[in-house]
Amino acid sequence: MPENSHQSLADELREHLVYMSELGVHEVDAAVPMVPHREASTSVGKIDERVPASEIPEILSSKFKTNTEETPRMAPARGKRDLLGGTKLSDVTVPAESKRIAPKQEHRKEEPDPPAQEEEMESVESTLQNDSLETIRAEIGSDCSRCQLCEERTQVVNSVGSAKAQLMVIGEAPGADEDLKGEPFVGRAGKLLTKILESIGFERSDVFIGNINRCRPPQNRQPTLEESAMCKPFLLREIEVVNPKVIVVLGNTATKNLLETTTGITKLRGNFVEKFGVKVMPTFHPAYLLRDPRKKREVWEDMKKIRDFLESSND
Numbered sequence: 049m050p051e052n053s054h055q056s057l058a059d060e061l062r063e064h065l066v067y068m069s070e071l072g073v074h075e076v077d078a079a080v081p082m083v084p085h086r087e088a089s090t091s092v093g094k095i096d097e098r099v100p101a102s103e104i105p106e107i108l109s110s111k112f113k114t115n116t117e118e119t120p121r122m123a124p125a126r127g128k129r130d131l132l133g134g135t136k137l138s139d140v141t142v143p144a145e146s147k148r149i150a151p152k153q154e155h156r157k158e159e160p161d162p163p164a165q166e167e168e169m170e171s172v173e174s175t176l177q178n179d180s181l182e183t184i185r186a187e188i189g190s191d192c193s194r195c196q197l198c199e200e201r202t203q204v205v206n207s208v209g210s211a212k213a214q215l216m217v218i219g220e221a222p223g224a225d226e227d228l229k230g231e232p233f234v235g236r237a238g239k240l241l242t243k244i245l246e247s248i249g250f251e252r253s254d255v256f257i258g259n260i261n262r263c264r265p266p267q268n269r270q271p272t273l274e275e276s277a278m279c280k281p282f283l284l285r286e287i288e289v290v291n292p293k294v295i296v297v298l299g300n301t302a303t304k305n306l307l308e309t310t311t312g313i314t315k316l317r318g319n320f321v322e323k324f325g326v327k328v329m330p331t332f333h334p335a336y337l338l339r340d341p342r343k344k345r346e347v348w349e350d351m352k353k354i355r356d357f358l359e360s361s362n363d
């Protein structure tokens with residue numbers, strides 16, 4: 049091969065390598081048949097002998113294109129080979145004027161259209177601004193069947209209480225008494241909750257009370273993650289509408305679900321956690337207190353912290 053052809057080949061190859069380097073491809077899979085001609089080794093390092101040297105740019109182009117579509121950086125593969133005989137692509141100097149932006153343009157195509165995204169955000173904000181407890185309740189409906197808990201419930205148990213409540217109480221799901229009456233926290237545990245609230249100066253009617261799931265799980269089992277995921281958005285909207293200063297979340301399951309944590313109630317209780325821009329106090333569920341009355345002391349400590357916080361915030 050004439051000397052000027054070697055030079056031209058080497059230049060072309062270098063240009064392709066620079067191009068690949070800009071896109072993060074630092075090594076090339078040997079499965080690609082690359083350089084063939086023994087003479088070419090003087091310019092481009094140690095090479096294979098299967099493909100005519102004149103095809104190198106085309107091969108590199110097609111290989112590069114394929115890998116760019118999948119991932120911008122070629123994964124280490126069997127039989128990797130360094131095209132420049134030990135010189136990595138990252139070692140090649142990239143002239144400033146050769147910077148290419150084509151791959152970024154490809155990424156942009158996958159992003160949502162900014163005006164469409166803005167419209168969607170405006171629509172969500174508008175919905176939240178115009179939301180009300182009545183709208184939320186109407187949307188849920190009395191015959192909601194969004195999750196499996198609809199199958200054995202008597203009725204949907206919606207939240208109750210003041211839309212201007214400073215204090216919100218959230219449990220896991222209705223029990224048997226609540227399922228029959230259609231109101232949260234009305235059984236024995238509910239009566240104890242009422243007493244606990246009164247101990248820090250709150251009438252039940254001053255507080256907003258609800259559950260993450262609004263239908264009673266069969267045999268009082270824990271709601272599944274899927275069941276909770278279907279119902280929880282309505283509660284989150286209620287938090288947005290009521291905008292309480294403090295949320296008390298009762299029991300392990302509700303605490304983990306609401307705070308999206310795997311940490312248990314025993315570690316979390318007694319300390320405020322900031323969530324949704326609201327102070328959230330995890331504490332034991334009244335049903336647990338009925339089984340182990342010694343835990344009432346801890347709940348009392350937690351409730352005093354809530355009372356003190358609300359008093360100081362109202363000063």
Ligand code: SF4
Pocket residue numbers: 188192193194195196197198204261262263275278279
């Ligand atoms: S638990 Fe919630 S989402 Fe599931 S059926 Fe009842 S109201 Fe609907």
